[in-house]
Amino acid sequence: MSLDFRNTNSLWASVLVETLYRLGLREAVISPGSRSTPLTMAFARHAGIEAIPVLDERSAAFFALGLARQHQRPVVLLCTSGTAGANYLPALIEAQESGVPLLVITADRPPEMRACRSGQTIDQQKLFGGHVNFYHEFAVPQATLPMLRYLRQTVAHAWERSQWLCSGPVHLNAPFRDPLPPIEDGSTDAVRPALNERKFFAALRPPQHGESQLTSAVRLGGRGIIVAGQVRPGDPAAYARAVGQLARRLGWPVLADALSPLRHQAHLVPNLVATYDAIARSAGLTKRLQPDHVLCLHDWPTSKALRQWLTAEDTAVTMVRSDSQNPDALHSRTTLIRTSVESLAATVRPGPKERGWLEAWMAGERSMARRLRSGLAVTSGLFEGRASALLPGLLPKGTPLFVANSMPVRDLEYFCPANSRGLDVHCNRGANGIDGTLSTALGVAHGNQPAVLLTGDLALLHDTNGFLSSPKFKGSLTIVLINNRGGGIFGHLPVARFDPPFEEYFATPQRADFGKLAAAYGVRHVVVRDWRHFAQLLGRLPARGIRVLEVRTDRQRDARTRREMFARLAR
Numbered sequence: 134m135s136l137d138f139r140n141t142n143s144l145w146a147s148v149l150v151e152t153l154y155r156l157g158l159r160e161a162v163i164s165p166g167s168r169s170t171p172l173t174m175a176f177a178r179h180a181g182i183e184a185i186p187v188l189d190e191r192s193a194a195f196f197a198l199g200l201a202r203q204h205q206r207p208v209v210l211l212c213t214s215g216t217a218g219a220n221y222l223p224a225l226i227e228a229q230e231s232g233v234p235l236l237v238i239t240a241d242r243p244p245e246m247r248a249c250r251s252g253q254t255i256d257q258q259k260l261f262g263g264h265v266n267f268y269h270e271f272a273v274p275q276a277t278l279p280m281l282r283y284l285r286q287t288v289a290h291a292w293e294r295s296q297w298l299c300s301g302p303v304h305l306n307a308p309f310r311d312p313l314p315p316i317e318d319g320s321t322d323a324v325r326p327a328l329n330e331r332k333f334f335a336a337l338r339p340p341q342h343g344e345s346q347l348t349s350a351v352r353l354g355g356r357g358i359i360v361a362g363q364v365r366p367g368d369p370a371a372y373a374r375a376v377g378q379l380a381r382r383l384g385w386p387v388l389a390d391a392l393s394p395l396r397h398q399a400h401l402v403p404n405l406v407a408t409y410d411a412i413a414r415s416a417g418l419t420k421r422l423q424p425d426h427v428l429c430l431h432d433w434p435t436s437k438a439l440r441q442w443l444t445a446e447d448t449a450v451t452m453v454r455s456d457s458q459n460p461d462a463l464h465s466r467t468t469l470i471r472t473s474v475e476s477l478a479a480t481v482r483p484g485p486k487e488r489g490w491l492e493a494w495m496a497g498e499r500s501m502a503r504r505l506r507s508g509l510a511v512t513s514g515l516f517e518g519r520a521s522a523l524l525p526g527l528l529p530k531g532t533p534l535f536v537a538n539s540m541p542v543r544d545l546e547y548f549c550p551a552n553s554r555g556l557d558v559h560c561n562r563g564a565n566g567i568d569g570t571l572s573t574a575l576g577v578a579h580g581n582q583p584a585v586l587l588t589g590d591l592a593l594l595h596d597t598n599g600f601l602s603s604p605k606f607k608g609s610l611t612i613v614l615i616n617n618r619g620g621g622i623f624g625h626l627p628v629a630r631f632d633p634p635f636e637e638y639f640a641t642p643q644r645a646d647f648g649k650l651a652a653a654y655g656v657r658h659v660v661v662r663d664w665r666h667f668a669q670l671l672g673r674l675p676a677r678g679i680r681v682l683e684v685r686t687d688r689q690r691d692a693r694t695r696r697e698m699f700a701r702l703a704r
Contacts, residue, residue: 135330136148136151136328136330137174137175137178137315138321138325139315139316139317139318139321140312140315140316140317140318140320140321141274141275141276141318141320141321142171142274142309142310142312142313142315143171143174143175143315144274144276144281144321144324145171145274145275145276145281145284146171146172146174146175146274147175148281148284148285149172149175149284149288149307150172150175150176150179150182151179151334152284152285152288152289152334152337153182153209153236153288153292154179154181154182155334155337155338156288156289156292156337156338156339156340157206157207157292157339158182158207158208158209158236158292159181159182159183159204159206160182160183160185160197160200160204160208160209161176161182161183161184161185161208161209161210161211162185162187162193162194162196162197162200162208162209162210162211163176163177163184163185163186163187163193163211163212164186164187164188164189164190164193164211164212164213164217165186165188165213166212166213166214166217166240167213167253167313168213168214168240168241168242168253168309168313169211169212169213169214169238169240169307170309170313170314171274171309171313171315172211172238172240172307173211174314174315176209176211183580185579185602185605186605187572187601187602187605188598188601189220189598189599189601190212190217190218190220190221191220191221191223191224191568191569191572191596191598192569192571192572192596192598192599192601192602193210193212193221193572194210194220194221194223194224194225194235194237194569194572195223195224195227195568195569195570195571195572195573195576195596195599196572196573196575196576196579196599196602197209197210197224197235197576198224198227198228198233198235198561198569198572198573198576199535199559199572199573199574199575199576199577199578199579200576200577200579201228201233201234201235201576202233202365202559202573202576202577203533203559203576203577203578203579203580203581205365205367206234207234207235207236207292207295207296208234208235208236209235209236209237209238210235210236210237210238211238211240212238212239212240213239213240213253214239214240214241214242214253214254214255214257215253215254215255216255217239218237218239218257218260219255219260221237221239221261222260222261222264223564223566223568223569224569224573225237225261225264225265225302225304226264226563226564227561227563227564227566227569228301228302228563229264229265229266229301229302229563230563230564231561231562231563231564232299232300232301232456232458232563233300233301233302233563234295234296234300234301234302235295235301235302235303236291236292236295236302236303236305237261237265237302237303237304237305238305238306238307239257239260239304239305239306239307240307240308240309241254241257241270241306241307241308241309242254242308243273243308243309243310244273244308257306258270258306259304260304260306261302261304264302265301265302265303265304266294266295266299266301266302266303267290267291267294267295267303267304268303268304268305268306269287269291269304269305269306270305270306270307270308271284271287271305271306271307271308273308273309273310274309274310276320276321276323276324277324278324278327278328281324281328281333285333285334285337287305288305289337291303291305292340293340296340296342297340297342298456298457299456299457299458300456346472346473346476347470347472347476347477347479347480349480350480350481350482351451351470351477351480351481351482352481352482352483352484353383353426353428353451353481353482353483353484354383354483354484354485354486355425355426355484355485355486355487356423356424356425356426356487356490357383357385357424357425357426357427357428358385358386358387358388358424358426358427358428358494359376359379359380359383359385359386359387359388359427359428359430360388360427360428360429360430360433360434360439361376361387361388361389361390361393361395361429361430361431361434362390362392362393362429362430362431362432362433362434363390363392363393363431363432363434363560363562364393364394364430364431364432365559366394369394369398369555369557370398370401370555371475372394372395372474372475373394373395373398373401373402374401375474375475375477375478376395376402376430376474376478377401377402377403378478379428379474379477379478379481380402380403380404381403382478382481382483383428383481383483383486384483384486384490384491385404385428385490385491386404386405386406386491386494386495386498387402387403387404387405387406388406388409388434388439389402389405389406389407389434389551390434390435390436390546391407391435391521391536391542391545391546391549391558392434392435392536392542392545392546392558392560392562393430393434393558394555394557394558396549396551396552396558397525397552397553397554397555397556397558398553398555399551399552399553400553404491404494404495405498405551406494406495406497406498406551407498407502407549407550407551408497408498408501408502408505409434409436409439410436410438410439410546410547411501411504411505411547411699411702411703412497412498412501413436413438413439413441413442414438414699414702414703415702415703415704416703418497419442421493421497422493422494422497423446423448424448425448425449426448426449426450426451427443427448427449427450427451427465428450428451428453429450429451429452429453429461430453430474431453431454431460431474432454432460432562433462433463434546435542435543435546435562436546440462440463443463443465444463444465447465447466448465448466449465449466449467449468450463450465450466450467450468451467451468451470452467452468452469452470453470453472453474453477454469454470454471455471455472455473456471457471501702502550502551504701504702505522505547505548505698505702506522506550508698508701508702509522509548512694514686514687514690515661515663515664515684515685515686516686516691516694517540517544517615517617517621517684517686517691518544518547518548518691518694518695519548519664520544520587520613520615520667520684521541521544521545521547521548521549521587522548522549522550523664523667523668524545524549524556524585524587524613524671525549525550525552525554525556526552526554527667527668527671527672528554528556528585528671528674529583529674530554530555531554531555531556531557531582532554532556532557532582532583532584532585532674533556533557533559533577533578533581533582533584533585534556534557534558534559534584534585534586534587535558535559535560535570535573535574535577535578535584535585535586535587536558536559536560536586536587536588537560537567537570537586537587537588537589537592537593538560538561538562538565538566538567538570538592539567539589539591539592539620539621539622540589540615540621540622541587541588541589541592541615542560542562543622545558545587547695559573559574559577561573567589567591567592567595568595568596569596569599570586570588570592570593570595570596570599571586571588571592571593571596571597571599571600571612572596572598572599572602574586574588574599574610574612575599575602575606575610575679578606578608578609578610579606579607579608580607580608581608582608582609583608583609583610583611583674583675583676584608584609584610584611585610585611585612585613585671585674586610586611586612586613587613587615588612588613588614588615589614589615589616589617589620589621590614590615590616590617590618590619590643590645590647591619591620591641591643593612593614593647594643594645597650600651600653600654600656600679601654603654603655603656603679606679607677608677609674609675609676609677609678609679610678610679610680611670611671611674611675611680611682612679612680612681612682613671613682613684614647614681614682614683614684615684615686616647616683616684616685616686617685617686617687617688617691618642618643618644618688619640619641619642619643619688620639620640620641621688621691621692623635623639623640624640624688624689624692625692625695625696626639629692640688647681647683648660648683651681656678656679656680656681657678657679657680657681658680658681658683659680659681659682659683660683660685661682661683661684661685667682667684670682
């Protein structure tokens with residue numbers, strides 16, 4: 134890209150964009166507006182950056198979050214001044230809590246136009262509070278070499294802070310004076326001869342941050358378990374092999390969340406346990422399988438039953454995590470090791486193994502897995518939990534799968550069997566919200582292989598503006614919509630006994646016609662007749678476009694089915 138010398142703003146914006154490109158930026162998600170014109174023009178004209186326009190700022194932010202999840206590198210979010218940036222907050226909270234790198238640029242009025250009733254102007258200083266890794270307001274653009282050097286260095290630092298010490302969002306506030314379009318005005322004539330582009334950008338390159346390596350061995354032994362939560366390793370197979378090495382050396386079972394790549398790399402991980410939630414509900418099994426030590430990798434699984442079991446017994450924990458976050462929500466007797474799993478696997482010193490310990494765990498896993506399969510086989514109608522059990526056997530290997538919060542992520546944990554399909558599973562489990570579900574899934578699928586979204590009806594309705602991105606969407610997304618006409622998860626909470634007001638204020642029943650909704654956006658919609666039909670529809674994912682497969686279920690019946698099934702398993 135050659136720099137744009139038509140005026141001060143166009144030069145400033147083109148330096149900013151070229152700096153980001155040299156650092157590794159490849160996608161920018163842009164919402165329309167006037168004050169951001171210099172940067173929008175610069176991103177749009179850069180041949181090496183895909184500039185993606187998204188009308189609704191909240192949807193744009195979650196779309197960028199999905200893109201950053203997919204590529205595991207920062208994505209730029211750009212909007213105009215005023216309340217536009219405020220719509221980014223939910224996605225930024227999720228990005229910080231789940232460690233996803235985003236670079237947010239909010240255009241702004243210059244200082245002299247603030248606090249004087251100027252239109253589309255609010256206080257944007259630290260707009261996102263403590264939910265960003267770094268904040269900086271740029272100086273008003275100036276066409277001088279020292280100020281362009283300041284811009285280059287500040288952008289490079291912000292890019293680094295989006296990934297180190299821990300990945301997350303950064304916020305840059307960018308004020309601009311008129312003229313906003315690239316109208317030639319001669320304001321850059323003095324700096325142009327002094328600015329050698331090749332020399333100016335020569336030192337820029339993507340930053341490198343290696344994970345810390347252990348300098349001394351970690352000793353583990355006895356009655357222990359390995360618990361693996363959600364994580365996004367650069368190489369899932371290498372991660373699975375490292376955990377498999379740990380499991381073999383220690384002789385411990387591996388309890389893998391459905392959001393962990395381990396659940397879907399069973400051929401690389403011996404001693405894999407997928408039914409730990411059911412095991413944790415059984416008083417007889419928990420007594421026999423009570424560990425003395427837990428090795429927790431990166432994060433705790435979704436299962437509340439598992440967490441309550443380990444908390445009640447005050448089990449000693451060794452937590453392995455490579456970023457700077459405080460990871461232990463259980464407040465256990467925890468030893469925290471900041472390192473990679475690969476480094477731990479290479480240096481761990483196994484202690485004595487207890488005879489029969491691993492065999493007891495694997496016997497419990499086989500028994501529970503068999504009983505779960507039997508229980509699902511006899512459920513009547515379209516029991517929503519069965520979709521999660523069927524997906525691994527139906528989807529092509531390596532399929533990107535985005536899972537909505539509330540019941541879908543729990544059903545995936547309860548019912549998804551250990552498998553070797555290598556599914557690339559994503560979920561916004563940082564803040565655990567349902568907002569932005571569709572937009573995030575579209576970001577995960579954009580430019581990717583055909584992907585699938587497993588969602589409930591309320592999560593999809595909460596983000597229907599995400600469908601506005603469909604004309605610019607490049608890829609394939611199949612939405613498996615579990616429509617139980619309300620919030621199914623609340624039927625499993627104690628408040629469900631208090632009706633009224635439970636049904637109206639917690640279950641939040643809805644009567645949306647998803648066929649008409651899909652038609653309004655030009656999206657294909659199919660009502661699933663039965664599980665055979667479901668298998669046929671998912672047997673071959675379309676090469677492009679968005680489609681909705683609606684699985685209509687009975688919310689109250691399915692809540693009752695889960696309770697009865699878990700009670701039988703516990704006995």
